[in-house]
Amino acid sequence: MLKFLKQVGDYAKETVQAAKYIGQGLSVTFDHMQRRPITVQYPYEKLIPSERFRGRIHFEFDKCISCEVCVRVCPINLPVVDWEFDKASKKKKLKHYSIDFGVCIFCGNCVEYCPTNCLSMTEEYDLSTYDRHELNYDNVALGRLPYKVTEDPMVTPLRELVYLPKGVLEPHGLPANSRRVGKLPEDIAEQEAEK
Ligand code: SF4
Numbered sequence: 001m002l003k004f005l006k007q008v009g010d011y012a013k014e015t016v017q018a019a020k021y022i023g024q025g026l027s028v029t030f031d032h033m034q035r036r037p038i039t040v041q042y043p044y045e046k047l048i049p050s051e052r053f054r055g056r057i058h059f060e061f062d063k064c065i066s067c068e069v070c071v072r073v074c075p076i077n078l079p080v081v082d083w084e085f086d087k088a089s090k091k092k093k094l095k096h097y098s099i100d101f102g103v104c105i106f107c108g109n110c111v112e113y114c115p116t117n118c119l120s121m122t123e124e125y126d127l128s129t130y131d132r133h134e135l136n137y138d139n140v141a142l143g144r145l146p147y148k149v150t151e152d153p154m155v156t157p158l159r160e161l162v163y164l165p166k167g168v169l170e171p172h173g174l175p176a177n178s179r180r181v182g183k184l185p186e187d188i189a190e191q192e193a194e195k
């Protein structure tokens with residue numbers, strides 16, 4: 001008899017616990033039913049990348065002196081600098097330059113150390129292709145300037161979290177003049193100039 005009563009007690013305890021867990025799960029569900037969706041309808045909507053976002057690298061052919069510093073500082077020796085020695089000018093002459101973005105880890109070392117600043121990181125991030133060999137960009141592809149999200153007429157730019165006003169988590173339908181949390185670089189420069 002005692003064993004039976006213990007079994008009933010255990011069963012009742014487990015039932016109460018199960019009901020508690022179901023209640024906890026449903027409270028999250030009901031909480032989300034009160035919120036507006038924050039889904040970004042890519043590619044019709046795109047988030048504005050952060051100011052220091054490290055996207056696809058831009059290369060300026062005319063500024064490159066074929067020093068190969070970018071290759072030496074790259075953790076995987078990735079950039080391919082194809083040059084020949086020009087006897088007349090006694091200088092290296094760049095023939096081709098390429099970076100394979102299928103392998104690049106976007107660390108930015110090459111950009112940081114290039115002595116002539118011919119490399120820069122852009123905000124372009126949608127590089128997907130069906131063939132990974134297409135990610136091997138030559139100097140022509142690297143020289144193309146990307147469309148800015150804010151200037152692309154086909155895209156609705158949305159602010160990402162760092163650009164949203166305090167307490168706002170939803171980027172849709174924000175007034176254009178709403179200020180973000182924190183100061184912009186020009187605000188800081190202005191503040192410093194006033195000191
Ligand atoms: S470090 Fe700059 S200048 Fe030197 S080879 Fe690389 S891209 Fe050209």
Ligand code: SF4
Pocket residue numbers: 070073074075076077078079099103104105106107108109110111
């Ligand atoms: S971003 Fe980094 S991994 Fe990519 S090419 Fe430059 S140094 Fe190499």
